[in-house]
Amino acid sequence: MAVVELEIRDSIAVVTLNRPEKLNAMDTEMAVRLIDSFEQIRESSDIRVAILTGAGTNAFCAGGDLGAAIPLLTGERPATDPLETRWLKIRGDGGPFKTDIGKPMIAAVNGHAVAGGMELVLNTDIRVSVPGATYGIPEVKVGLFPGGGSTVRLREQISFAQAMNILLTGDPITAQQALDFGLINYIVEPSDLMDKAMDIASKIAANAPLAVQAVRNSVRACQGRPESEALDIETEYSLKVHDTADAKEGPKAFLEKRRPNFQGR
Incomplete structure (x- = not known):
């Protein structure tokens, strides 16, 4: 089972984070495969727009896998294989959170988007969410720094005061709050999530x-x-x-x- 699935539908790429049993938390393999998918999208002249979503109904992405990836990041243990070595290099360059595909990307947020999951959302252009999703940057609660773009992008995408409250308390916000703050564009029922994202993507793909x-x-x-x-x-x-x-x-x-x-x- 691929931890990141890439499907091309005409000129639309659909990227799915596929570790639902782990709330789509990002381990080293997912991070590497995700950036590979982003690079493929960027290099393909046939792809005009991308959709990023998660498998399952509970989480879009729960951030970094605290057991698998974070010990590498903090230096608690060294890389033990080529995949982990590559992940450290990718993470040092900003990882998938800062990768620019050069084309519009829509987040279809199927569940909770926290830590690195929210940072993935912040790197998209249009956001569609299910009602039960929550959004948060809880790194300060566990002694970490949200280094995937949060301190740069969040304060640009919503008000300074709201951004600082999210970043400094580490508390999550609801989908409705995210909509009210202007962080996301739409809230739709789970059964309508991909249809809404595809509708937006199709409109974009039809343009020059x-x-x-x-x-x-x-x-x-x-x-x-x-x-x-x-x-x-x-x-x-x-x-x-x-x-x-x-x-x-x-x-x-x-x-x-x-x-x-x-x-x-």
Whole structure:
């Protein structure tokens, strides 16, 4: 059984964390396989959008496996095989929590997303959640640092005060609170979760892929930059998109009242 499953549905990649018996907690193998999947998505010109979800009904991802992965991270024990050695290198570079696939990614949060699980959510662009999911960064409760992007991304994605409350107390928030804070986009019933995520993904995939990627990447590249610098970055993305064949095809199709045939070039 693969601990990370990658399924391609036309131009949509569905990545599933598959350790439901461990609440999809991330051990070394899952971390390595997940980053491999992300790299495959980034390199494939056929994939336009990705969905990240978890197996089972209890957890999206419960963070790092405290018994398998955390002792390596803290230096309590050394790596004992090539997989663990590679995981340490990946973790030192930010791991899957900081990997940028260069394309939109939707989180279909099927259950609790805490610690590294929430950090995976923070690295996605659109979030759909089941009502019973909780979100939290509890690392301070066990003497750890949330080094998968939490102290950078959370304060940018919700208010400073709410972010600091979550980070410093380590207490979880409900799906409804996450929606109220603007951390997630939708709450749907579990039976509708993947349908909703696929519906969003299909709408994105139908758009011009180079334009979609440029818009998404421009937003990320401009975060935290002074306005003048950010506007220059935006202009660079804009000029590149307007020099593509798709930029000519889109307006032409609109005027001819037909669906555009975007080729990603």
